[in-house]
Amino acid sequence: HEFQPQYGVQLIFNETARSRLLCSAACSQNPSCRVFDYDSSLRRCRLFEADLTNGAIIKTASQTSIVGSVILSASLYASMYNQSCSTCQGNRYQTCSSTTNRCQCPGNSYWNGSMCPLQLFENAACSQIDACRSDLNLSCVMNSYGEFTQCLIGINLFTIFVYENLNTDKIFHFLIKLK
Numbered sequence: 001h002e003f004q005p006q007y008g009v010q011l012i013f014n015e016t017a018r019s020r021l022l023c024s025a026a027c028s029q030n031p032s033c034r035v036f037d038y039d040s041s042l043r044r045c046r047l048f049e050a051d052l053t054n055g056a057i058i059k060t061a062s063q064t065s066i067v068g069s070v071i072l073s074a075s076l077y078a079s080m081y082n083q084s085c086s087t088c089q090g091n092r093y094q095t096c097s098s099t100t101n102r103c104q105c106p107g108n109s110y111w112n113g114s115m116c117p118l119q120l121f122e123n124a125a126c127s128q129i130d131a132c133r134s135d136l137n138l139s140c141v142m143n144s145y146g147e148f149t150q151c152l153i154g155i156n157l158f159t160i161f162v163y164e165n166l167n168t169d170k171i172f173h174f175l176i177k178l179k
Contacts, residue, residue, distance in 0.1 A: 002037045002065050005048050005055040007121060009136070013047035023047075024068050031092045031106040034072075034118065039065040049108055051118060074114040081111060108133060124151045 005011060012032055017023040020038040023045035027033035033047040035055065041064040048055065057067050077094065080087040080103045085096035088103035093116065097104040105116035110130045119133045120126055120140075132138035132151035140148045 001057050001067050002039070002060045002062070003035050003046070003048055003050070003055055003067050004058045005050045007050075007054070010048050010050040010055065011046060012049050013045065015045055016043045017045035018043065020066060020068075027068065027070065028092065031095060032108060033070065035067065035069050037065060037067045049118065054118065054121065072115060072117075077115040081105075081116075108135065120151045122151055122153050125149065126151050 012030065013026065017026065017038065020040065023036055023038040026045060027036040027047050030047055032049040034051045035048040036046060037048075038045050039062055041062065051069065072093070080091065080094055082102050082104070085101050085103060088094040088096060091103075093106075094103040095106045096102070105111050108119050109116040110119055110128070112128070112131075120131050120138070121133060121136070122138060124132070126132055126140035127148050129140050129148065131148070132140045136153065138151045138153055141150055141152050143149045
């Protein structure tokens with residue numbers, strides 16, 4: 001088996017390694033790594049910034065390939081999120097923010113109230129402003145009711161709600177592209 005990411009940008013490492021143990025150790029040392037695959041006949045180690053929500057384990061012709069995954073739970077995050085940096089020093093699940101001096105989610109992940117899932121890709125449903133991959137120019141767009149809805153590319157939106165009360169209440173939603 002091998003891992004097939006949904007997006008090419010999710011491959012963060014593709015090198016040779018002498019063993020699957022060394023490949024899994026490389027994943028463990030990289031805070032962005034959530035999945036790895038290793039083919040012992042090719043000695044190919046690949047690390048991915050992906051999980052099974054945005055990639056899949058597929059069968060291959062190779063009989064020597066395996067897939068490993070980092071298992072995450074809220075208990076890995078809740079006790080240290082937003083605590084002083086000494087709390088998360090040397091921790092792969094949270095990093096020290098140089099601006100706030102607090103433990104925060106690592107790159108391309110976001111705090112959802114209990115843990116740090118990976119940020120979302122284009123057209124994914126989102127429920128908060130930082131849920132989408134900003135490094136890919138994605139933004140979580142609001143609808144006319146002020147609810148976050150979807151990750152869209154190339155749009156930085158500033159939403160203005162204008163309430164007009166005539167005989168009925170009407171809500172107008174204007175989107176202004178910011179440059």
